[in-house]
Structure formats: C-alpha cells, structure tokens
Amino acid sequence: MLKINDNFQKLPGSYLFTEIARRVAKYSAENPDKKLIKLGIGDVTRPLVPAVIEAMHKAVDEMGREETFRGYGPDNGYDFLLDAIRDDYKERGVCLERDEIFVSDGAKSDCGNIGDIFAKENLVAVCDPVYPVYVDSNAMAGRLGDYVDGKWNNIVYMPCTMENGFEPALPDRVPDMIYLCYPNNPTGMVATKETLKKWVDYANEHGSVILYDSAYEAFITEPDIPHSIFEIEGAKNCALEFRSFSKTAGFTGTRCAYTVIPKELERGGVSVNKLWARRQGTKFNGVSYIVQRGAEAVFTAEGRKQTQETIAFYHKNAEVIREGLKSAGLTVFGGVNAPYIWAKTPNGIGSWEFFDKLLREANVVTTPGEGFGPSGEGYIRLTAFGGAEATCEAVKRVASVL
Amino acid sequence: MLKINDNFQKLPGSYLFTEIARRVAKYSAENPDKKLIKLGIGDVTRPLVPAVIEAMHKAVDEMGREETFRGYGPDNGYDFLLDAIRDDYKERGVCLERDEIFVSDGAKSDCGNIGDIFAKENLVAVCDPVYPVYVDSNAMAGRLGDYVDGKWNNIVYMPCTMENGFEPALPDRVPDMIYLCYPNNPTGMVATKETLKKWVDYANEHGSVILYDSAYEAFITEPDIPHSIFEIEGAKNCALEFRSFSKTAGFTGTRCAYTVIPKELERGGVSVNKLWARRQGTKFNGVSYIVQRGAEAVFTAEGRKQTQETIAFYHKNAEVIREGLKSAGLTVFGGVNAPYIWAKTPNGIGSWEFFDKLLREANVVTTPGEGFGPSGEGYIRLTAFGGAEATCEAVKRVASVL
Incomplete structure (x- = not known):
C-alpha cells in the first residue's frame, strides 16, 4: 500500500494567500455591489x-x-541571459561565472526546491514574520x-519586531540553513552591509x-544598501542567492527567475x-x-530605463500608502527600499481581525501579518503594486475607518 | 554544519544525455570537419x-x-487551458473536472517532483529500460x-526485452509506486487495453x-491502443497521468505539460x-x-490539423529508420505508435560500444540503451525527430558501416 x-x-490549514482569496471571495459573493481594492497579494x-x-x-x-526554431534549451539558461545577469552583477562588483547562475521559472520554485539537495536533518532558521x-x-x-500551538517545534524563529527594529538577533541554537530576505518581505526593511557581514561571519564560523x-x-533607493549578499566579503563561501524578474520587471505572469550558487560554496x-546542477538537470528542463x-531585454539600455520607470511608479504608490497611513495615525515601516508597507494594527487588535475590518468596512484587501508567522501578529502588510488612483482611494478608505 | x-x-556519473553531449562534444572538437546527424536526444x-x-x-x-496584462495566474493553469484539456480527454471517453488537471512547465518537472507527496519508504518499480x-x-x-554493480538495490526492475515482447511481468515483490510509460520511451512499444487492465487490477488489489x-x-496510429490510462476501468482509483505538449506540439523549448490526478485516488x-495541489501551491507559481x-491553440481545429501534419512528418521519419535499419540487417522495434526506434546491436556488442562506432564511423548520434537501465544493454534508441533529409542520410550512413 x-x-x-x-x-x-x-501543515496548518491552507497556504496564506489561498485563505485570503477564500475570505475575499466569500465577502464579494455576499456583497456583489462593493468594489474591492486589492493591496494584499x-x-x-x-x-x-x-x-x-x-x-x-x-x-x-x-x-x-x-531555421530559427529552438527545442530543449540548456537546463540552466541560455548563455545570452546568463551573460546579461553576469554583467548586471558585475556592475555591483560581484564577479560570477556563467555556471554559477541557474535560470528557472520562478524564485518560489527555487526556494521550494532547494531543500532537495540538503539532508532532512538540518536545522532551519527563519525570520519571523x-x-x-x-x-x-x-x-x-x-x-x-x-x-x-501555531508554531513548528523544530525550527529557529528569529523575531523581527518594532522592538528590535526588525533586525533579528543571531540565534543561540546554531541553525544549518538560514533564510534571509532583503529588502524584506513582508516588513519592507533592508539590511546594511554591517548587518549582512555579521550574518556571513556567523555562517562561515x-x-x-x-x-x-x-x-x-x-x-532599493538608498545608496549604501547592498543589492546582493555577494557584495559582502566571505559570502561566496556560505551563501546562495535567489533573484527574480517577477517584481523587477513585472514577470509574475511571465515566469523567470535565477539562483546564484558560487563554486566556493562547499559543505562536507x-x-x-x-x-543543484544535478537536481535541476534531473527534475527541470x-x-x-x-x-x-x-x-534578456530587461537588461538592455531601453529595458532598464523602462523598468525603472515602472519601479518609480510603484515607489510613488509606496509613498502614498506610507504617508497616508502615518497621517491617519498608524505606525508604519518599509516602503522606502521595498514595495511593501508593514503597518502596526491600531489598539493592539489582531491582524486577521484588522484584515476583516478593512475588508468589510473599507473594502480594501491587505495581508494579515500573522499569516507570515507568530511575530507578524499585530501587523498588516500592504503592497505598492496597485494602480495609482486605486492606491490613493484605498488609503483614503482605510483612513476613514480608523 | x-x-x-x-x-x-x-548517483552514478552524470545524467545520460549529459554524458552523450560530452562524448559528442569531444568527438566534434577532435573532428571539426565531420558533420554529425543527431538522432539521439x-x-x-x-x-x-x-x-x-x-x-x-x-x-x-x-x-x-x-487593460489586458496578467500577473500571477492560477497555480494549476488558466480555465481556458484546463477546459481545452478536459475536452480533449472527453473525446476519448474520459471525464475529468478542472481541478483534476494540473498545468506545469514540463512532464520532467512533474515526474521529478511527484515524489514529494509520497513517503520515502515506498517501494518503486520501473520498467527496464x-x-x-x-x-x-x-x-x-x-x-x-x-x-x-550498475543497479539500485532497493527497486523493482521489470525487464522489457525482445524475449518477453517488451511487456514486463507483474512483479513478485509488490511495489507501491509503479512507473509505466506508453507509448514507451525508449522502446517505442505500446500497451493494449488488456495489458493496462492487468496493471490497474494489480494496483487496485x-x-x-x-x-x-x-x-x-x-x-499512436493503431486504433485500439489506449491514449490514457483513464480509458481503463478502475484506473481513477489507482493512477495519475503525466502529459506534455513537448512532443505533441513541439514545445520542448516552449515548456508546457500537465498532470492528471483524479479525486478518486486516495491512499490512507x-x-x-x-x-499535489498543496505541493504545487507551495513550490510552483x-x-x-x-x-x-x-x-490552448494546440486544441483548436486549426491547431489540431497543423500539429497532426507535424506528427505525420515524424512518422514518415520513423518509417524510414525502421525500414532502413531492417534492410541493413538490424532487428528493430517501435516506430509505429511512437517517435522512437529501438534497435538490437549487431553481433551482441555493447550499447555504448555501438554508440561510439556509429558516432565515429557513421557520424550519427544515437542513444545507447544501457543508459536507460541494465536491460537496455544490447540496444540503441533512435528518434524520428530529425529533418527528413538528415534522417535518410543517417540511415544510409548507419547501413554503410554495418
């Protein structure tokens, strides 16, 4: 058998965004006349x-x-794209070889599949949320x-809260696999070179x-914030990096990403x-x-200029949300070097409760912080990816129900 | 650490096609004037x-x-494509619901990733080759x-050879996961309804x-051969099915496939x-x-007509290979309901030896049967996916060195 x-x-219940979709669909079915603005996913x-x-x-x-038809391509991407990615890294002082870059259909796939190459026995650490x-x-x-009780019992949660400035402390129990995400999803916060150096030294040790x-x-808009962990000395010996065209160039429905694994990275x-090359060669085409x-076109002069305009558009939205919610009395974070705004719920109410309130009273869809982990309780996430008008309207509506 | x-x-050495590519690259580098014809991959x-x-x-x-831009789509495919797939199954008398179909980037990904949802302790059976x-x-x-010694020690190999007409016997040791592929890669053979019914009954038992x-x-060209395992009574209780646009519609470099998992399929x-829905929702976008x-366009009237012409083109190649090699004295199988021709090596020489001989003397790239498993030793695989002229030329060259 x-x-x-x-x-x-x-696994507890369903995937976060599936649960949000369920609640939104239910509300919409019951209130077909209400026009929702989605700043959730x-x-x-x-x-x-x-x-x-x-x-x-x-x-x-x-x-x-x-004459120009293409069948199977190289598992890990065509040279033309690998070279464009390599040149992009070079501009930030990071030298890579082609076969240190693995092109894929998405960072979600890569983040999800990377565990295949590591033993089950490794201890995992994640930021929380x-x-x-x-x-x-x-x-x-x-x-x-x-x-x-809402937590996995064999994982190192590293709380990131208002109290520690959303910067996790080095863990007491030493993890084998440390997930870091900067600019951060969901808090929108970034890490300085000093912060990343601390992690790299810890991992190497x-x-x-x-x-x-x-x-x-x-x-990232601020000049001294690293764009890649490989800008940090020693990182090639202890890190791999996930990147994506999804948010950089609007590829969420087009699907392309890449993972960088330096040859210096060895264990045992x-x-x-x-x-990873063997994993992808066997399970990916x-x-x-x-x-x-x-x-590839994202990296051309034209492509860069055009995608930067799109990012500027989203940055404007982020500013509208950040400043609008601040004016309405909320405590907000992020939204400067990231498309995410992380807001404290008012009067300490729960994040799903605040989510439901905003859905019903303001007809605005957000993401409840608790969906990102225990320390996300008491926060919600808003995204700057909406339309300009809809974003302004959403902020007004949220302000009006506070 | x-x-x-x-x-x-x-894992032994490298993935089969990587090793073939290596040998071909080496030969080409040493003999830059030789024009190879590739009937391998x-x-x-x-x-x-x-x-x-x-x-x-x-x-x-x-x-x-x-106005028409699309961001994240449904993890498992848009309704327009799910409906087209569903209608295609219906034509063969198989009724499916939309959420029994999972669209993906490739059958290789699905075949590779499906194991995620099953326990490590399951016993696997595969045809050999x-x-x-x-x-x-x-x-x-x-x-x-x-x-x-060239074999995994905890797997059920089910030999498919000339002696048993390439039809594997039901195994003595009962496997939990049984991989079947028809039309078969690499032998090009098919299974009748009676053969599949035997497997379905065995799995259900x-x-x-x-x-x-x-x-x-x-x-498939012969009328009574099933195209789907779900044409067999009882299959929905014991089977899932991988399908792909790669060979059907030339999507090897375009990437699209689907996996069907009926709701009747339960274990424990x-x-x-x-x-699988949860796996894909978490690790795929x-x-x-x-x-x-x-x-979707593959299933339109125009699309069907056009892709059938392409398949007819490959069938013609298959016939050229099959008949040409027969005339040259080789014993050959497949190539009637499949794009693969499976040929016995002459005088019982090894499959890698015959591969090397054909590479060097005929400048034709094939696939050595041993790469598909122990019982593939003594055979090579040729594919009908080449150009018409190149295929004729390849057959002539092979015949001339036998």
Whole structure:
C-alpha cells in the first residue's frame, strides 16, 4: 500500500494567500455591489515594458520558423541571459561565472526546491514574520517537527519586531540553513552591509548556509544598501542567492527567475553548485526560450530605463500608502527600499481581525501579518503594486475607518 | 554544519544525455570537419505551428497593455487551458473536472517532483529500460538504497526485452509506486487495453499507485491502443497521468505539460489530488500566460490539423529508420505508435560500444540503451525527430558501416 508523505498532514490549514482569496471571495459573493481594492497579494499590475514585448514577439517568430526554431534549451539558461545577469552583477562588483547562475521559472520554485539537495536533518532558521514558502517547503520535507500551538517545534524563529527594529538577533541554537530576505518581505526593511557581514561571519564560523532572497533588490533607493549578499566579503563561501524578474520587471505572469550558487560554496567537501546542477538537470528542463529572450531585454539600455520607470511608479504608490497611513495615525515601516508597507494594527487588535475590518468596512484587501508567522501578529502588510488612483482611494478608505 | 543530501552522492556519473553531449562534444572538437546527424536526444526540430504562433503573439500583446496584462495566474493553469484539456480527454471517453488537471512547465518537472507527496519508504518499480528521471529522482529522495554493480538495490526492475515482447511481468515483490510509460520511451512499444487492465487490477488489489506517462500518446496510429490510462476501468482509483505538449506540439523549448490526478485516488484516506495541489501551491507559481495561450491553440481545429501534419512528418521519419535499419540487417522495434526506434546491436556488442562506432564511423548520434537501465544493454534508441533529409542520410550512413 502506497504511503503518503505524512508531513503534508502536519501543515496548518491552507497556504496564506489561498485563505485570503477564500475570505475575499466569500465577502464579494455576499456583497456583489462593493468594489474591492486589492493591496494584499504582492502581484504587479503594470504591463510588461515595450523592450520586453518586442523581444518576445521576435522570439515567438523565431519559434515559428524552421531555421530559427529552438527545442530543449540548456537546463540552466541560455548563455545570452546568463551573460546579461553576469554583467548586471558585475556592475555591483560581484564577479560570477556563467555556471554559477541557474535560470528557472520562478524564485518560489527555487526556494521550494532547494531543500532537495540538503539532508532532512538540518536545522532551519527563519525570520519571523517570513515568506511562508521557506517554512512550508521545509515542513513538507520533514525538517520542522510538528506544528503545535501555531508554531513548528523544530525550527529557529528569529523575531523581527518594532522592538528590535526588525533586525533579528543571531540565534543561540546554531541553525544549518538560514533564510534571509532583503529588502524584506513582508516588513519592507533592508539590511546594511554591517548587518549582512555579521550574518556571513556567523555562517562561515558555524558552517551554516545562508539562503538569501533578494527578489526585491530593484526597489532599493538608498545608496549604501547592498543589492546582493555577494557584495559582502566571505559570502561566496556560505551563501546562495535567489533573484527574480517577477517584481523587477513585472514577470509574475511571465515566469523567470535565477539562483546564484558560487563554486566556493562547499559543505562536507561537496560542491553545493554541483548538487543543484544535478537536481535541476534531473527534475527541470529549462525556461521557455521566448521568456528568456524577454528577460534578456530587461537588461538592455531601453529595458532598464523602462523598468525603472515602472519601479518609480510603484515607489510613488509606496509613498502614498506610507504617508497616508502615518497621517491617519498608524505606525508604519518599509516602503522606502521595498514595495511593501508593514503597518502596526491600531489598539493592539489582531491582524486577521484588522484584515476583516478593512475588508468589510473599507473594502480594501491587505495581508494579515500573522499569516507570515507568530511575530507578524499585530501587523498588516500592504503592497505598492496597485494602480495609482486605486492606491490613493484605498488609503483614503482605510483612513476613514480608523 | 550544514549536511548535504547524501543520496546525491550515490548517483552514478552524470545524467545520460549529459554524458552523450560530452562524448559528442569531444568527438566534434577532435573532428571539426565531420558533420554529425543527431538522432539521439528526443528533441523535436519542426517549428511551432502557425495557430500556436498566432496565439502567442496575441498573448504577448496582451501582456504589454495595462487593460489586458496578467500577473500571477492560477497555480494549476488558466480555465481556458484546463477546459481545452478536459475536452480533449472527453473525446476519448474520459471525464475529468478542472481541478483534476494540473498545468506545469514540463512532464520532467512533474515526474521529478511527484515524489514529494509520497513517503520515502515506498517501494518503486520501473520498467527496464526506462526514462532515467523516474529512477534518478527517486534515488535522490533516498528510496532506492545503494547503487551496486550498475543497479539500485532497493527497486523493482521489470525487464522489457525482445524475449518477453517488451511487456514486463507483474512483479513478485509488490511495489507501491509503479512507473509505466506508453507509448514507451525508449522502446517505442505500446500497451493494449488488456495489458493496462492487468496493471490497474494489480494496483487496485495491492494499494499501489501507477504513475502513467503518456507524453507520446499523440504518436499512436493503431486504433485500439489506449491514449490514457483513464480509458481503463478502475484506473481513477489507482493512477495519475503525466502529459506534455513537448512532443505533441513541439514545445520542448516552449515548456508546457500537465498532470492528471483524479479525486478518486486516495491512499490512507488522503486525497492524492489535494496533496499535489498543496505541493504545487507551495513550490510552483504557474506557467507563463503566453505559453498557456500557445498550448490552448494546440486544441483548436486549426491547431489540431497543423500539429497532426507535424506528427505525420515524424512518422514518415520513423518509417524510414525502421525500414532502413531492417534492410541493413538490424532487428528493430517501435516506430509505429511512437517517435522512437529501438534497435538490437549487431553481433551482441555493447550499447555504448555501438554508440561510439556509429558516432565515429557513421557520424550519427544515437542513444545507447544501457543508459536507460541494465536491460537496455544490447540496444540503441533512435528518434524520428530529425529533418527528413538528415534522417535518410543517417540511415544510409548507419547501413554503410554495418
């Protein structure tokens, strides 16, 4: 008799955004006349820029002609895209080889699948609150023990709260896998070079590996904030990095991302880069040629200029939310180097309660902080990815019900 | 100290097609004047059909306009594609619900990732020879024990040879996960309804699950051969099915596939469909909108007509190879309901030896049968996916060196 993976049965309820979608659908069905504004899920709304569209049309045409048709591509991406990514890193002083970059269909896939190459016995540390995929994927792999009273009992939660300025302390119990995400989802906060150096030194000292998610690096506006962990000395010996075109260039529905694993990264004498290459070679067959051509165009002069305009558009929204909620009396964080605003709920009410209040009274969809982990309780997340008018209207509505 | 997944260290050498690519690259570097014809890897060469190209251009345009832009799609595919797939199944008498179909970026990904939802302790059975992904992905998960003398010591190999007409016997030791692939890769053979009924009854009797790969169903020409395992009574209680647009519609470089998991499929009271939905919801973010529109177009009247012409083109190649090699004195199988021809090596020489001989003397790249498993020794696989002229030329060259 086939046995299922019991760890799935330990997972609490449904994935966060599925639960939000359920509550929103229920409210909409009961109130079909209400027009909701969605600042919940971190999904972009601006169209793909002209440089990307043009490149994809060209690639579609190539696929329709025998002379230029492409079958299976390299598992880890075409050289044209790897080179563009490499050049982009070089601009920030990070030198990479082509085969240290692995192009994929999404950072969610990579974050979710990376655990395949590590033993089940590793201890995981996550910031709390945190992007749920880091936690859920490790729970599925059986690394986190059991879910008791809203927490996994074999994981290191590193609380990030107003009280510690959202900067987690180095853990007492030494973890093997440390997930860090900067600019942070959900808090919108960033890490300085000094903060990251502290983590790199800690990981190198203990043999831990940092799984660094920099999916939002394009939103950094302050000059001294690192965009990549590899800007930190020693990081190549202890870190790998996830990046994505989703938020940088509006690819959430187009699907392209990449993971960087330096060859210096070894554990137990084994190259982590080679393990991932083998994993991807066996379980992945590369990203659509058309999509890779679109991604390449993001790095052209035109593509850069155009995507920066889109990011500026979202930054304007972030400012509207940040300043609007502040004026309305809320305590808010983030939104300067990130598309996320993290707001304290008023009068200490629960985050799902505040979520429901905003849904029903303001008809604005947010994300309850508790969905990101125990220390997210008492906060909500708003995203700057909406339309300009809708964002202004949402802020007004929220202010009016406070 | 982070511990790696030791099971990766047990994997023998490199992935089959990586090793072939290495030998071919070496030969080409040493003999730059030789023009190789590649009938090795199962990659298509005909361009995408006009209906698909047109649909993708339209979708690219939509992504460039604010009113029609699409962000994150549903994890498991857009309704327009799910409905087209559902209708296609209905034509063969198989009724499915939308949420029994999971659209993905490739059958390789799905075959590789499906093990996530099953316990490590399950016993795996594979046909021998077999598509290496079934074996390697389970080895990575630690299901197969150790690799000793060219075999894993905790797997049920089901030999498929000339002697048993390439039809594996029901195993003595009862497996929990049974991989079946028809039309078969690499042998090109098919299973009748009676054969599949035998497997379905066996799986239902023992609580096993059949992982059925029908990626090549579009190549079936004989009328009574089932295209889906769900054409067999009782299959919904014991099977899931992998399908792909790769070979059906030339999507190897475009990337789209789907997996069907009926709601009737339960083990230990748990819905396998729900487990996979949770796995995909956590570790996957859907297929590019543009690609899904292309896939949808495969099912239109125009798309069907055009892709059938492409398949007829490959069938003609298959016939040329089959008949040509027969005339040259080889014993050959497959190539009637499949794009693969499975040929016995002459005079009982080894499959890698015959591969090297054909590479060096005929400048034709094939796939050595041993790469597909122990019982593949003594055979090579040729594919019908080349150009018409190149295929004729390759057959002539092979014949001339025999």
